[in-house]
Amino acid sequence: MTWExxxxxxxxxxxxxxxxxxxGAPTTYGAPPxxxxxxxxxxxxxxxxxxNGRAIExxxxxxxxxxxxxAPYSVxxxxxxxxxxxxxxYQISQYEMPIVGLGRFEIRLANGQRKFIRVRRAHLEEDxxxxxxDAYPGLSGIDLNRTGTPLLEVVSEPDLASAAEAVTFMRGxxxxxxxxxxxxxxxQEGSFRCDANVSIRRRGTNILGTRxxxxxxxxxxxxxxxxxxxxxxxxxxxxTGGKITQETRLYDPDKDETRPMxxxxxxxxxxxxxxxxxxxxxxxxxxxxxxxxxxxxxxAQKIARYLTEYALNQDDAxxxxxxxxIAAYFETLVMESGDPRLAxxxxxxxxxxAVNRARxxxxxxxxxxxxxxxxxxxxxxxxxxxxxxxxxxxAMWSEGGTADQIIADRGLKQVxxxxxISALINSVIAESPEQVAQFRAGKEKVFSYFVGxxxxxxxxxxxxxxxxxxxxxxxNEQT
Amino acid sequence: MANEFPxxxxxxxxxxxxxxxxxxxxxxxxxxxxxxxxGQLNSFISVFPExxxxxxxxxxxxxxxxxxxxxxxxxxxxxxxxxxxGFRTTCASKMLDTFVAPYNATVVEKLHAAGMVMxxxxxxxxxxxxxxxxxxxxxxxxxxxxxxxxxxxxxxxSAAAVxxxxxxxxxxxxxxxxxxxxxxxxxISGIKPTYxxxxxxxxxxxxxxxxxxxxxxxxxxxxxxxxxxxxxxxxRDSTSAERxxxxxxxxxxxxxxxxKIGLPTEFFxxxxxxxxxxxxxxxxxxxxxxxxxxxxxxxxxxxxxxxAYYIISSAECSSNLSRFDGVRFGHxxxxxxxxxxxxxRSRAEGFGAEVKRRILVGTYALSTGYYxxxxxxxxxxxxxxxxxxxxxxxxxxxxxxxxAPSTAFPLGQRVEDPxxxxxxxxxxxxxxxxxxxxxxxxxxxxxxxPVGLQLIGNYFREARLLNIAHRFQHETDWHLRVPPxxx
Numbered sequence: 001m002t003w004e005x006x007x008x009x010x011x012x013x014x015x016x017x018x019x020x021x022x023x024g025a026p027t028t029y030g031a032p033p034x035x036x037x038x039x040x041x042x043x044x045x046x047x048x049x050x051x052n053g054r055a056i057e058x059x060x061x062x063x064x065x066x067x068x069x070x071a072p073y074s075v076x077x078x079x080x081x082x083x084x085x086x087x088x089x090y091q092i093s094q095y096e097m098p099i100v101g102l103g104r105f106e107i108r109l110a111n112g113q114r115k116f117i118r119v120r121r122a123h124l125e126e127d128x129x130x131x132x133x134d135a136y137p138g139l140s141g142i143d144l145n146r147t148g149t150p151l152l153e154v155v156s157e158p159d160l161a162s163a164a165e166a167v168t169f170m171r172g173x174x175x176x177x178x179x180x181x182x183x184x185x186x187x188q189e190g191s192f193r194c195d196a197n198v199s200i201r202r203r204g205t206n207i208l209g210t211r212x213x214x215x216x217x218x219x220x221x222x223x224x225x226x227x228x229x230x231x232x233x234x235x236x237x238x239x240t241g242g243k244i245t246q247e248t249r250l251y252d253p254d255k256d257e258t259r260p261m262x263x264x265x266x267x268x269x270x271x272x273x274x275x276x277x278x279x280x281x282x283x284x285x286x287x288x289x290x291x292x293x294x295x296x297x298x299x300a301q302k303i304a305r306y307l308t309e310y311a312l313n314q315d316d317a318x319x320x321x322x323x324x325x326i327a328a329y330f331e332t333l334v335m336e337s338g339d340p341r342l343a344x345x346x347x348x349x350x351x352x353x354a355v356n357r358a359r360x361x362x363x364x365x366x367x368x369x370x371x372x373x374x375x376x377x378x379x380x381x382x383x384x385x386x387x388x389x390x391x392x393x394x395a396m397w398s399e400g401g402t403a404d405q406i407i408a409d410r411g412l413k414q415v416x417x418x419x420x421i422s423a424l425i426n427s428v429i430a431e432s433p434e435q436v437a438q439f440r441a442g443k444e445k446v447f448s449y450f451v452g453x454x455x456x457x458x459x460x461x462x463x464x465x466x467x468x469x470x471x472x473x474x475x476n477e478q479t
Numbered sequence: 480m481a482n483e484f485p486x487x488x489x490x491x492x493x494x495x496x497x498x499x500x501x502x503x504x505x506x507x508x509x510x511x512x513x514x515x516x517x518g519q520l521n522s523f524i525s526v527f528p529e530x531x532x533x534x535x536x537x538x539x540x541x542x543x544x545x546x547x548x549x550x551x552x553x554x555x556x557x558x559x560x561x562x563x564x565g566f567r568t569t570c571a572s573k574m575l576d577t578f579v580a581p582y583n584a585t586v587v588e589k590l591h592a593a594g595m596v597m598x599x600x601x602x603x604x605x606x607x608x609x610x611x612x613x614x615x616x617x618x619x620x621x622x623x624x625x626x627x628x629x630x631x632x633x634x635x636x637s638a639a640a641v642x643x644x645x646x647x648x649x650x651x652x653x654x655x656x657x658x659x660x661x662x663x664x665x666x667i668s669g670i671k672p673t674y675x676x677x678x679x680x681x682x683x684x685x686x687x688x689x690x691x692x693x694x695x696x697x698x699x700x701x702x703x704x705x706x707x708x709x710x711x712x713x714x715r716d717s718t719s720a721e722r723x724x725x726x727x728x729x730x731x732x733x734x735x736x737x738x739k740i741g742l743p744t745e746f747f748x749x750x751x752x753x754x755x756x757x758x759x760x761x762x763x764x765x766x767x768x769x770x771x772x773x774x775x776x777x778x779x780x781x782x783x784x785x786x787a788y789y790i791i792s793s794a795e796c797s798s799n800l801s802r803f804d805g806v807r808f809g810h811x812x813x814x815x816x817x818x819x820x821x822x823x824r825s826r827a828e829g830f831g832a833e834v835k836r837r838i839l840v841g842t843y844a845l846s847t848g849y850y851x852x853x854x855x856x857x858x859x860x861x862x863x864x865x866x867x868x869x870x871x872x873x874x875x876x877x878x879x880x881x882x883a884p885s886t887a888f889p890l891g892q893r894v895e896d897p898x899x900x901x902x903x904x905x906x907x908x909x910x911x912x913x914x915x916x917x918x919x920x921x922x923x924x925x926x927x928x929p930v931g932l933q934l935i936g937n938y939f940r941e942a943r944l945l946n947i948a949h950r951f952q953h954e955t956d957w958h959l960r961v962p963p964x965x966x
Contacts, residue, residue: 039582043802045575046562046584046681048716078798080845082822089801142806271845273854276688276795278717 003200003238005231006208007166008158009223011173012151013183014127014191015058021126021150022049022092022278029189033132033143041147043087048277051076055150056281058182059099059124060291062152065180065298066119068103070291072283076124076275081268085129085142093153095272098123099281100152105176106300107168108314117169118157125151146190152182158197158208163227167220170194179299179324193218198230200238209234210244214251214258226251230258302327310340319348325362329369336373339380346376350393367396375403388412388460415462418470421454424462425474428453439475447471484508488647488701492549495542502542502552506535506596509554513598513645520964522620522630522640524559524569526599534596541594550708551594556646558637559600560607561587561692562681566597570683571615572605574803574810574829584681585713586650586692593708598646602636605831606800607657607685609633610903613894614833621890622665623962624928628887631661631903637695638665643965648696648705652682654689655788656882656907659919662695663882663931666921668948668958669695670702673939674914675720677706678713684799686792687718689911698958699920699948703727706941722939730942731949736770738947741875745781746906755881758923758930763879765954766947776871776878780863781909785901787864788908790844790857796834797841803829836897865913872937877947881906882919882931906933916941920948921957929957 020027023040040047063070077095100122108114127149132141154173160166174192178185185192199211214230217223229251234244248267249258297305299321306317320330326347333343351372355362375392378384384392384407395406407413415421428450429436435446454467484505485491494500510528517523531554538552562568562580564587569575583591591597604614612635613619620635622628623643630639634651638661641649651658653671662669670693677692684690694705706727713719740763747756763773805811805825812824830838844853871878884905893900910917915935922932932951936944952958 042807044580044582044808045568045570045578045683045802046580046679047582048680050715050717080798080801082801082804084804084806084818087802087807089804090798269847271798271842271847271850273794273798273845273850276686276718277684 002203003231003235004203005162005227006158006199006201006211007160007162007227008197009154009156009160009166009170010195010197011154011156011170012193012195013062013154013173013177015055015150015152016181016183017052017054017058017150019052020148021052021055021124023148025148027149029186031145033141033145035145037129037144037147041087041144043089049092049275051278051281052150055124056099057291059122059152060283060287061180061295062122062154062177062182063100063103064288064292064295065176066100066103066105068119068122069101070283070288071097071099071101071281072285073097074099074281074283076278076281077272078275080271083128084140085131085144085147087129087144087147091126091128092275092278093125094123097280099283105169105172107165107172109168110164115159115165117159120155120157122152122154125153127151158199163224163231166196166227167224170223171220175299175322179321179327180296181324187218190218194223196223196227196230198227198234199244200231200234209238210246212244212246212258213248215248215261217251222251222253225253225256226258229256233258296324306340306344310334310344312340312344316344316348319352320344323362329362329365332369333373333376336370337376337380339376342376342379343373346372350390354393354397366400367393371396371402378403378407382414382416382463383407384412384414385460385464388414391460412461415458416466418466421458421462421466421470422474424454424457425450425467425471428457429474436475447475450475486644486647487697488550488553488704491553491647492704495552496547502535502538502554502596503532505552506531506554506598509598509646513640516643516964517640517645519626520621520623520639520643520645521618522602522636522643522645523556523599524571524602524615524617524636525567527566527597530566531596531598534591538594538596548593549704550590552596553594553648554596554598554646555590556598556601556637556640556649557587557590558603558634558650558652560603560652560683561650562683563587563597563600566600568600568683569616570606571603571617572829572831572834573616576616576810578809580681582681585678585715586709587681589708589711590650595708601634601640601649604633604635604657605834606683606796607633607652607654607690608796608833608837610656610660610900611888611890611893612636612661613890614831616831619890622887622928623964624666624887626964627889628928629664629890631664631883631887633657633661634669634695635661635664638662638667638669641665641667641695641697642962644961648694648701650692650709651695652685652690652692653907653911654685654691654792655911656904658693658695659882659907659917659931659933660903662919663921663929663933664887666924666929666957666960666962667695668698668702668918668920668952669693670706670918670941670944671910671916672706672710672941673720673916674911675718676710676916676939676941678711678716678719680713680715684795686795687799688795689788689792691911698952699918699945700728700731702918702948703731703942703945706945720939725942727942727945730946733946734770735766735947735950738766738771738877739875740766740771740773741776741871741878742773743776743778743781743871743878743880745778746880750884751881752885754925755885755923755930758925759879759881759932762922762932762951762955765951766879769950769954771947773879774875776875778864778867778871778878778909780860780867783860784864784909784912785905787857787860788904788912789840789901790853791861791912793837793841794844794854794857795841797838797845800830800834800838805829833897861912864909868909868913868915868935868937876936877940877944878935880933880935882933883907886925886928886930910935914938916944918944918948920951921960922951922955923957924960929960
């Protein structure tokens with residue numbers, strides 16, 4: 001390929017505050033239209049914005065997590081334009097002096113290599129409302145519930161070289177903000193969405209090509225497909241001697257294509273200027289020291305630790321840090337059970353499967369890490385086999401109770417007595433002359449048939465290792 | 480009983496307390512006067528006789544029950560820029576002709592909590608943009624000293640109503656001189672407090688970094704009584720100053736011995752009207768006799784104040800007035816063809832010429848390619864102006880000068896000449912750019928029209944300014960003179 005894509009993302013992260021960024025109205029999603037907009041959100045004459053301190057804290061938390069400079073002094077600015085869902089005729093944002101400056105975020109590429117993506121800035125702003133075009137025939141409605149919802153706009157440098165890298169970066173950011181509790185990350189509800197800036201250039205050159213901006217991509221799949229479409233489109237244009245127009249484009253997922261929305265010529269002049277209704281945000285060194293002290297172990301640090309300290313593989317480690325609650329659950333499980341690998345297998349296996357079946361949030365898992373750890377200890381000391389342990393877990397999940405109690409009540413303790421197991425083996429061998437003959441004729445596959453029968457007779461309680469050893473001895477000795 | 484009422488807040492407060500008259504009597508006295516006289520003056524946009532009477536009765540009951548602060552039951556007039564729940568707030572614009580806010584401005588809340596009785600809403604320049612009260616959608620207010628003259632603006636309705644004794648006090652707002660200039664033109668007292676002293680919540684914004692509410696009254700003591708109620712930190716206004724409450728009347732009678740008054744050479748140069756100059760000389764002599772010493776100072780950046788002010792205030796207004804788009808409230812054009820038509824016609828029909836002029840100037844000043852040359856430069860000038868004052872206040876306690884370069888001018892004289900109109904604010908705008916407190920008190924008369932003395936103080940030194948003004952009014956009678964219209 002002679003063309004090299006250059007991609008940058010602008011990610012809009014909705015901050016997890018309970019009230020809006022400049023008013024006391026709630027941010028709950030899905031309320032009836034215009035029931036969560038107060039006089040300030042409506043931009044009535046005379047009302048004034050007051051900044052939500054929690055939004056500032058969350059922006060600082062995010063900034064520290066990407067090793068960014070936190071501005072000691074940052075300024076809210078007005079971005080002026082007319083639109084029916086923008087009540088004041090301007091959006092309060094940050095322009096020349098954003099709260100979060102240059103930072104970086106590491107991603108792992110498909111080939112296992114690592115790459116730092118630079119984040120140019122992240123700034124606080126308010127969301128606009130929403131125009132509703134299908135509620136009244138011939139008329140447009142306006143729902144201002146979203147108005148004033150706090151957003152952190154994260155702007156990357158154009159360090160991404162493919163759609164896949166862009167998606168990896170976006171997924172990493174998504175995991176990070178969810179992990180930190182900066183955002184609920186709910187993409188269906190618009191809490192996490194992005195614009196992609198895409199250009200291509202001939203390999204080997206350093207000059208950036210003309211870029212287009214694809215607006216409002218709200219799923220990882222759309223980001224990938226939209227960018228890939230745009231790379232192909234630009235390649236075709238340039239290879240047939242055409243020129244790329246700097247413009248804003250919209251991705252249509254139904255047709256899987258991007259379409260021009262507005263060109264640079266009709267771009268707004270937003271007439272940014274510092275908002276005189278709001279004081280500058282001043283963050284002192286003492287504020288930063290406190291924020292740093294409160295910073296939790298970050299996902300990337302946890303992954304590194306899981307790999308070295310617990311000898312997990314990358315995929316399991318990533319799955320375990322996808323939510324802060326999962327990581328905490330896993331770490332308690334490791335501490336209490338003393339077996340990191342077993343703990344990892346159980347969380348990513350049985351626990352995740354049960355969560356999916358029950359369709360619940362991980363935070364609602366009914367079996368605590370402490371209780372599950374006791375079950376894992378029973379696997380370790382051979383009280384129960386792994387398959388019996390699954391039964392015990394299911395009982396703990398649906399009925400409650402401790403592992404030991406369930407094992408005792410239901411007689412699920414593993415059979416480890418050689419004599420008892422030998423008796424089971426003998427009776428199965430006696431009942432299966434045909435299979436014995438097959439085995440002896442060299443058809444070793446029937447071995448698993450015997451194992452199955454023996455386990456069945458023991459109701460799964462026989463120690464599988466002992467069954468294997470003793471069965472092999474018996475079948476061989478009678479030859 | 481009519482016409483027997485005291486004129487000042489202090490007098491009214493004492494009378495109410497001694498049960499010499501009731502709030503109901505007092506209120507109906509003023510309502511009657513407004514009904515009888517305001518047709519000529521046009522100082523009110525709205526009058527609320529029923530509401531005022533109800534509030535007066537409630538105040539009388541509260542007083543009878545022993546729950547009465549000093550201002551309980553005293554009527555006042557509200558500049559029609561402060562939002563009043565349930566009563567329309569027009570900002571003297573067709574755009575808001577029918578607008579009724581669902582909330583009270585903080586200032587209104589405070590005045591009502593103190594038991595004051597709102598008589599009505601006063602006329603003003605449209606969106607407070609003007610120096611003569613001639614840009615009002617509801618027609619100009621006339622000056623009680625001469626009905627052919629302007630009352631000054633933008634709080635001209637409040638100034639004229641107080642001067643004509645149609646209300647004992649009124650609220651005003653001052654972005655570039657809008658309390659002080661009409662106070663000077665109408666011969667009353669008015670103070671623009673330090674920026675942040677009075678909450679801007681519910682006060683319809685003209686230029687947010689300059690706007691400041693304040694009282695207008697017949698004397699300095701009344702200003703202090705009003706400021707005691709109107710000021711204070713408001714968590715709904717981020718630019719509100721966090722300070723402990725202060726009694727603005729506590730220092731009224733302090734001695735002026737040793738007071739250092741700065742006289743800026745830039746205010747007293749050859750461009751100052753000589754008759755106004757001699758009024759000021761007399762006023763300063765009066766203060767000198769009480770122990771004050773005057774010295775020349777320099778505020779070299781004064782000449783930048785008008786251009787910087789008109790850039791910054793217009794830039795902010797162009798953004799602040801974007802919300803008036805015909806979509807959610809305010810004037811909406813008939814049968815819009817599409818969105819653009821809705822915006823264009825609603826705004827073209829709803830705003831008057833002066834408001835449009837400022838929106839255009841402000842939009843231009845903020846545009847890409849012009850921002851640095853205009854808005855950014857104006858902010859630098861603002862800093863220079865601030866620094867001038869700070870240097871001056873290292874040497875002197877207050878700065879004195881004229882409030883306006885002339886007395887009131889005839890109606891219509893400057894309507895077609897915006898630059899001439901803007902120059903009315905030559906002595907007042909610098910104070911807003913610096914965020915300082917300043918007041919204007921009557922200090923003379925030229926051809927039957929009042930002259931104002933302006934006193935500028937350092938940040939949060941309102942009490943000192945009121946003290947000087949009070950002592951001045953103790954020795955002079957300019958504030959007691961009654962305009963022919965009210966005689």
